[in-house]
Amino acid sequence: MELAKIGERELISHIAKSFSKGKDTVIIGAGEDDCAVLDMGGEDYLLVTTDMLHEETDFPLRMTGWQIGWMSVAVNLSDLASKGARPLGVLMAMGIPSDTELLFIDEVAKGMDDCATAFGTCMIGGDTGEHDELIMAGTALGTVKKEQLVRRKGAKKGDLVCVTGIPGRAGAALLALDRKLRVSQEMLKPLFEPMPRIKEGMALVESGSVSSMMDISDGLALSLHDMSKASGLGFRIYEDKLPALPGIKGLKSRDLLDAAVFTGGDFELLFTVPEEKLGAAKKACDFTVIGEVIESGVLIERGGAVEELKAKGYEHFKHA
Amino acid sequence: MELAKIGERELISHIAKSFSKGKDTVIIGAGEDDCAVLDMGGEDYLLVTTDMLHEETDFPLRMTGWQIGWMSVAVNLSDLASKGARPLGVLMAMGIPSDTELLFIDEVAKGMDDCATAFGTCMIGGDTGEHDELIMAGTALGTVKKEQLVRRKGAKKGDLVCVTGIPGRAGAALLALDRKLRVSQEMLKPLFEPMPRIKEGMALVESGSVSSMMDISDGLALSLHDMSKASGLGFRIYEDKLPALPGIKGLKSRDLLDAAVFTGGDFELLFTVPEEKLGAAKKACDFTVIGEVIESGVLIERGGAVEELKAKGYEHFKHA
Numbered sequence: 001m002e003l004a005k006i007g008e009r010e011l012i013s014h015i016a017k018s019f020s021k022g023k024d025t026v027i028i029g030a031g032e033d034d035c036a037v038l039d040m041g042g043e044d045y046l047l048v049t050t051d052m053l054h055e056e057t058d059f060p061l062r063m064t065g066w067q068i069g070w071m072s073v074a075v076n077l078s079d080l081a082s083k084g085a086r087p088l089g090v091l092m093a094m095g096i097p098s099d100t101e102l103l104f105i106d107e108v109a110k111g112m113d114d115c116a117t118a119f120g121t122c123m124i125g126g127d128t129g130e131h132d133e134l135i136m137a138g139t140a141l142g143t144v145k146k147e148q149l150v151r152r153k154g155a156k157k158g159d160l161v162c163v164t165g166i167p168g169r170a171g172a173a174l175l176a177l178d179r180k181l182r183v184s185q186e187m188l189k190p191l192f193e194p195m196p197r198i199k200e201g202m203a204l205v206e207s208g209s210v211s212s213m214m215d216i217s218d219g220l221a222l223s224l225h226d227m228s229k230a231s232g233l234g235f236r237i238y239e240d241k242l243p244a245l246p247g248i249k250g251l252k253s254r255d256l257l258d259a260a261v262f263t264g265g266d267f268e269l270l271f272t273v274p275e276e277k278l279g280a281a282k283k284a285c286d287f288t289v290i291g292e293v294i295e296s297g298v299l300i301e302r303g304g305a306v307e308e309l310k311a312k313g314y315e316h317f318k319h320a
Numbered sequence: 321m322e323l324a325k326i327g328e329r330e331l332i333s334h335i336a337k338s339f340s341k342g343k344d345t346v347i348i349g350a351g352e353d354d355c356a357v358l359d360m361g362g363e364d365y366l367l368v369t370t371d372m373l374h375e376e377t378d379f380p381l382r383m384t385g386w387q388i389g390w391m392s393v394a395v396n397l398s399d400l401a402s403k404g405a406r407p408l409g410v411l412m413a414m415g416i417p418s419d420t421e422l423l424f425i426d427e428v429a430k431g432m433d434d435c436a437t438a439f440g441t442c443m444i445g446g447d448t449g450e451h452d453e454l455i456m457a458g459t460a461l462g463t464v465k466k467e468q469l470v471r472r473k474g475a476k477k478g479d480l481v482c483v484t485g486i487p488g489r490a491g492a493a494l495l496a497l498d499r500k501l502r503v504s505q506e507m508l509k510p511l512f513e514p515m516p517r518i519k520e521g522m523a524l525v526e527s528g529s530v531s532s533m534m535d536i537s538d539g540l541a542l543s544l545h546d547m548s549k550a551s552g553l554g555f556r557i558y559e560d561k562l563p564a565l566p567g568i569k570g571l572k573s574r575d576l577l578d579a580a581v582f583t584g585g586d587f588e589l590l591f592t593v594p595e596e597k598l599g600a601a602k603k604a605c606d607f608t609v610i611g612e613v614i615e616s617g618v619l620i621e622r623g624g625a626v627e628e629l630k631a632k633g634y635e636h637f638k639h640a
Contacts, residue, residue, distance in 0.1 A: 001421065001422045001423075002418070002419050002420065002421060002422070003416055003417075003418050003419075003420050003421075003422060003425070003450075004418040004419065006422065008448055008449070011422075011425070011448050012446070012447075012448055014422070015425065015429045015446070015448070018426060018429045018430065018433065019429065019432075019433045019442065019443040020433050020436075020437050020442055020443075021442070022409065022442040022444060023442065025408065026409065026442065026444055029442070029443075029444050029445070030411075030443050030444055030445045030446060031445075035445070036409060036411065036444035036445035038408060038409060038444070038461070040360065040362070040364070040366070040408070040463065041362060042360070042361060042362050044360070046360070046366065046461075048368075048409070048411060048444070048445065048459070048461060049411075049445065050411045050412075050413045050445065050446060050447050050457070050459050051413065051447050052413035052414075052415060052447050052449055052455070052457055054415065054449070054451060056452075057449070057450070088345065088358060088360070089342065089346065089356060089358060089368070091350075091356065091368060091369075091370045091459065092370075093370045093371065093372035093457045094372075095372060095374065095455070096323055097323075098322070098323055098324040099322055099323070099324065100322065100323050101321065101322060101323075102321045102322070102323060102326065102331075102334070103321075105323065105331070105335065106338060109335045109338045109339065110338065112339075113338065113339045113340050116340075117340050122339065122340055122341070122342040122343065122346065122349070123339040123340075123349075123350050124342060124346055124349050124350055124356035124358070124368070125349070125350045125351075125355070125356035125368065125369065125370065126332075126335070126350060126370060127332075127370050127371050127372050128328055128331050128332055128335070129328070129372055129374070129377070130323075130377070131374060131455075132376075132453070133452070135372070135415070135451075135455060135457075137370070137372055137413045137455075137457030139368070139370050139411065139459040141358070141366075141368060143360065
């Protein structure tokens with residue numbers, strides 16, 4: 001069987017299953033969550049995550065070198081944010097075409113450094129090699145207090161489903177680019193300069209009010225399916241509770257809904273909160289309640305009707 | 321200026337200089353050593369390293385999927401070995417062509433898992449994405465007791481220069497492949513299935529006898545220059561002290577010397593030992609004394625004459 005016939009999630013789960021079980025120090029291993037979690041003794045868990053981006057699919061021509069550097073760090077920090085971790089450091093292995101100008105690499109390095117320092121951490125290492133296409137393979141390390149570890153699983157029936165920010169801003173920008181609409185730099189920012197929710201993630205886990213959490217960088221629908229699979233429960237969200245996206249000339253409201261639900265690129269946090277803890281969560285950061293945890297299924301209520309929300313979104317290996 | 325005009329070492333140092341200084345928790349940061357070193361409190365330092373390999377330059381067609389997986393983990397473990405670290409876990413971000421057979425990926429995954437478990441650790445995470453060429457970007461984590469941390473710098477004048485194993489075995493195999501000589505699987509093993517010196521690295525730092533250390537995966541000559549730069553001192557080695565390479569039909573003794581000194585691919589450890597601690601070091605593991613630390617220069621003595629040992633070896637960006 002060729003990989004083109006398998007989705008990315010299925011492939012990761014397939015590979016992870018073939019790995020030997022880790023030692024007791026491995027609290028969360030391969031394929032289980034947004035980060036691996038290790039117990040090194042002490043009060044904190046160590047979290048580590050890796051994410052690889054490359055030119056052809058991740059860096060549109062309009063992106064600057066600085067933005068490429070920023071995004072390559074941000075995508076890794078977002079995985080830390082989704083576990084409420086405090087970042088410890090970032091490494092970047094870069095594959096670089098040999099005809100690249102050094103000044104361009106300087107911009108990329110500045111973008112990496114700016115993103116790391118903006119979120120209270122720094123670049124601590126990496127690797128470089130010659131490659132026909134620009135490749136950025138990042139690794140981020142962080143810590144979280146042991147009693148504050150929040151996983152993808154953990155939601156209980158009746159918990160409220162919540163999301164930070166306005167999902168779909170990156171997706172709407174991507175859609176506008178695909179349709180060759182004229183868009184402002186400002187509109188492209190959520191797509192090209194995503195802000196990992198480090199501060200919000202840390203505040204949420206410190207509030208002790210969150211029962212499960214992940215980021216929605218592959219899209220809201222796919223992430224809801226991930227959390228449903230992890231928790232063994234269902235999720236129902238409501239179209240009219242989704243935070244309204246600013247209109248874009250040339251995009252219809254149906255396009256915007258697609259962007260909000262099915263398109264990746266937003267580094268917002270998706271999490272569940274038991275109803276009685278909503279007040280505590282609200283003190284941690286701004287977010288929107290968009291639905292609730294149910295027995296089974298992943299559903300969206302639109303105009304009074306309930307529809308199944310398909311597991312569509314951003315996967316690196318598309319189903320054939 | 322284009323990157324083709326800059327060597328890899330110069331590029332890494334250039335990028336690393338542009339990064340903001342880390343916090344006090346960063347003991348060794350970007351571009352300084354084989355691993356980044358973090359202080360998370362407690363008795364141990366946390367070490368982390370990343371290394372990216374790809375098909376075109378790192379995986380000859382004769383390599384099996386299993387060997388590709390093995391090597392991708394081994395190259396990262398070797399960086400841990402060079403600091404005497406105990407491995408904690410390995411992550412692998414994989415870029416995979418979409419027409420790849422799942423069975424091939426299964427072999428790669430088995431190779432990764434076998435290498436990790438062979439050295440007392442496990443695969444704890446990763447990432448997959450579609451790519452036109454197979455790319456393996458690994459990250460390895462490890463720990464070392466704070467008082468046992470050994471760096472690239474630290475050698476003192478008069479220290480003995482030592483190396484584990486037989487440098488050049490991988491290089492000789494590579495040379496034989498380049499010249500299309502018929503070589504046995506056994507001869508290709510050092511090149512395709514390198515053994516990171518985890519056990520030896522740990523034993524050496526525990527013996528407290530080592531003043532500086534690194535691995536020679538980019539070749540002995542380049543590594544001696546790295547240690548010379550780090551310590552601000554010189555190194556002299558002796559051709560007749562280098563462990564003898566087994567002969568290969570079709571390769572002359574001059575070829576073998578080139579393999580031993582200028583060709584990368586061996587995951588042996590290069591380290592310095594103060595003369596009075598040689599006995600303690602010898603109890604830790606097998607190795608060969610090949611020279612001594614001098615005031616300046618990187619020299620090789622051959623047939624009574626002393627030559628300068630050029631900084632030639634494996635660099636991902638070749639000088640034009």
